[in-house]
Amino acid sequence: MFTCPICHSELTELDSEQQATCTFCGAIEETGYICPNGHYQCEDCRMATQTEIIERVSLNTKITDPIAIANLIMKHPSFNPYGVEHHELVAAACLAAMRNLNIKNINDIKLTAAIKRGNKIPYGACGSMGTCGACVSAGIAIGILTNSNYLKDQERNLTIRTTANALLKLTELGGPRCCKFSTYSSILAVWETATNELNMNLPPLSVMCDFQGILKECHLEKCPYYEKR
Known part of the structure; x- marks a missing residue:
């Protein structure tokens, strides 16, 4: 079967x-x-690795909702419940959605650059280094959008603040890891920054976890993205 x-x-x-x-x-x-x-x-796509499926979807999808893009990619058989692939996912999903909304000129070079930056974040950074890779990926998205670098003022601050806001969402939940929660929260952090700070006319996002109750460390009713079915 x-x-x-x-x-x-x-x-x-x-x-x-x-x-x-x-x-x-x-x-x-x-x-x-x-x-x-x-x-x-x-x-x-059936034979693709995690990085390859992120690239294949983000470069070709017509979906305008970054949550929907992330959920689709996370359902691929190569995607682990927890893992470094989530570090590459957030920025790619957000930038692909913005491209499809015709909000920003996001080309293939920028998308692949975002994925490569996320690939550098090590496994388990949230527990050993004090920063979640998915949250850093939120900063990567804003860094790409603003052409930020370490010598710039407002662009650099906005990039750091986006990662910080995503991290705060994780600390509000507490508990052990959940890469799905981290992904959703980080996407929302990007959307908030782009809407409130970069004045992008983005549609509001609605999040309900497609993996609720399945993962070993699922926070269930404690998670704002959990909904009893």
Whole structure:
């Protein structure tokens, strides 16, 4: 039995191969199996690593909601419940959504640069270094948007403040790690900075965790993104 990596429904075997569009990257190819809910992953996305799937989705998606982009990527089979891949995800999801909203000219070079910066943050930084990689990725997004560097004034301060705001959201929850909570909170921090400080006309975001109750350290009702189903 083959199951859909996105909704976990059993795939339907077709009588003959037909064209399907990859839910992750938008590529079109022939397939003998399809998800009853219309999901499909192409061969290249099926074999992709965490970094590769972040790149493939963020460079090709038409989705305008960064939470939806992040949720899609985190459902890929290569994505771990916890791990360094979340450090690359936040900035990529936010910048891809802004590009699709035609808010900012975000090209492929900026997107791949954001992913590479996030890749440098080590595993377990939240517990050993006092900073969460997903939160740093929020700062990366603002750094890309403002062309910040260590010699600039307002741009540098805004980049640092965005990471700090994301970290504060984590401390308000408390408890052990949750990379999903960290990802959602960091995306919201980027959205708040872009809206309030950079005067971008961004749509409001709504967050409900797609992984609630599944992860070992899930905070359940304590988490603001948890909703009983």
